[in-house]
Amino acid sequence: MTDVIIIGGGIVGLATALKIKQQRPSLSVVVLEKENRVAAHQTGHNSGVIHSGLYYKPGSLKATNCIRGYDMLVQFCEEEGVPFDLCGKIVVATKQEELPQLETLYQRGLQNGLTKIAKVSVAEMREIEPHVSGVAGIRVPYTGIVDYTAVCEKYAEKLRALGGEIHLNERVEQLTPGNTLTVVVTSKTTYEAKLVVNCAGLYSDKVAQMTQREPIGLQIVPFRGEYFKLKPHRQHLVKHLIYPVPDPNFPFLGVHYTRMIGGGVEAGPNAVLAFRREGYHKTDINARELFETLSWPGFQKVAAKYWQTGLGEMYRSFSKSAFTKALQELIPEIQEDDLEDGGSGVRAQACDRTGGLLDDFSIIETERAINVCNAPSPAATSSLSIGQTVSGKVLARF
Numbered sequence: 001m002t003d004v005i006i007i008g009g010g011i012v013g014l015a016t017a018l019k020i021k022q023q024r025p026s027l028s029v030v031v032l033e034k035e036n037r038v039a040a041h042q043t044g045h046n047s048g049v050i051h052s053g054l055y056y057k058p059g060s061l062k063a064t065n066c067i068r069g070y071d072m073l074v075q076f077c078e079e080e081g082v083p084f085d086l087c088g089k090i091v092v093a094t095k096q097e098e099l100p101q102l103e104t105l106y107q108r109g110l111q112n113g114l115t116k117i118a119k120v121s122v123a124e125m126r127e128i129e130p131h132v133s134g135v136a137g138i139r140v141p142y143t144g145i146v147d148y149t150a151v152c153e154k155y156a157e158k159l160r161a162l163g164g165e166i167h168l169n170e171r172v173e174q175l176t177p178g179n180t181l182t183v184v185v186t187s188k189t190t191y192e193a194k195l196v197v198n199c200a201g202l203y204s205d206k207v208a209q210m211t212q213r214e215p216i217g218l219q220i221v222p223f224r225g226e227y228f229k230l231k232p233h234r235q236h237l238v239k240h241l242i243y244p245v246p247d248p249n250f251p252f253l254g255v256h257y258t259r260m261i262g263g264g265v266e267a268g269p270n271a272v273l274a275f276r277r278e279g280y281h282k283t284d285i286n287a288r289e290l291f292e293t294l295s296w297p298g299f300q301k302v303a304a305k306y307w308q309t310g311l312g313e314m315y316r317s318f319s320k321s322a323f324t325k326a327l328q329e330l331i332p333e334i335q336e337d338d339l340e341d342g343g344s345g346v347r348a349q350a351c352d353r354t355g356g357l358l359d360d361f362s363i364i365e366t367e368r369a370i371n372v373c374n375a376p377s378p379a380a381t382s383s384l385s386i387g388q389t390v391s392g393k394v395l396a397r398f
Helices: 013-021 063-082 096-111 122-128 148-161 199-212 233-237 287-295 297-318 320-327 383-396
Strands: 002-007 027-032 089-093 119-120 136-140 144-146 164-168 171-178 182-184 190-198 217-228 239-243 257-259 263-266 337-352 362-365 369-374
Touching: 013 027, 013 063, 013 089, 013 148, 063 144, 063 148, 063 171, 063 383, 089 096, 089 122, 096 136, 119 122, 119 263, 122 136, 122 171, 122 369, 144 148, 148 164, 171 199, 190 199, 190 383, 199 369, 217 287, 217 320, 263 337, 287 297, 297 320, 297 337, 320 337, 337 369, 362 383, 369 383
Parallel strands: 002 027, 002 190, 027 164, 089 239, 190 369
Antiparallel strands: 089 136, 119 136, 171 182, 182 190, 217 263, 217 337, 239 257, 257 263, 362 369
């Protein structure tokens, strides 16, 4: 009998397990991860940005967890010797019609307690980023960079030191909730758990549905983000992080430039529908998963409303020149030859039946399970705060 089984060895699952053991060492905690290492999917494929909380609606779970999680993450990295750099970023309006949205971001930042952000003129932007082009901007000194896989490995190390267990290469295949416990069947063995915590990321909806009979009312739609890297002789064009003003209709931030903690500069990502949930390449296709996505009523509504935007993202996916053109809006000097292939990640974006792309974190509770069903960016920044929130719900059951 195990007190708490956590499904998913990404950054949210490990942070939750760590927070439970730190607060209640006597509880037995087991993390089940289907891959042969932690941080194998969303966590290990993101851009490594420490987000400040600028974008998120004041009072939302995203805003409160990002701001609290930011401080917790920075303190953790300092104490545990995980390299990070609070290098700062600028958000750039490249045209006049983006100024109202830039102002909205600025006001949100102030409401979220980011008192050190500042509006910057064109001349001031050029002092920060000499090669950038735009009509106005916001300087955000809080933003940083880190290797989230290294963060996860440190979470795992501390969890094991407290007596927590991490079982790799164990895929959860079945959950059977009972009156007092849940039977968890994996690819290797069977467990009995008093409580299950679902942090399964790209498969969180599938796992959540195992915990209850009624439809959960949402489905994960996978969006792949593809990056290029600046060739070494062009990396001097980017001093910090450079972001565009995001489209308020979408939960994506637009193509941007990101310095990496291990060196180099990433440019991207776009946002295209992935043809399988763990589809990191254009050729990765899972017919069943793709059918599930295309037949989901919510996705059909999203596609009908935003098909033009979707086609534009898809075009950039196959056209390096189109991708370059998008990047040139921020740095006109960038040329197609300056770019080399980078990595890619897949975002687990929850979509409800009405076509709503969930913008906030979503936690669904049942008698025997706590399901973290939507934890997109800034979940990595917020991981310790989300872990604190979920562990509070866990401890209330004991």
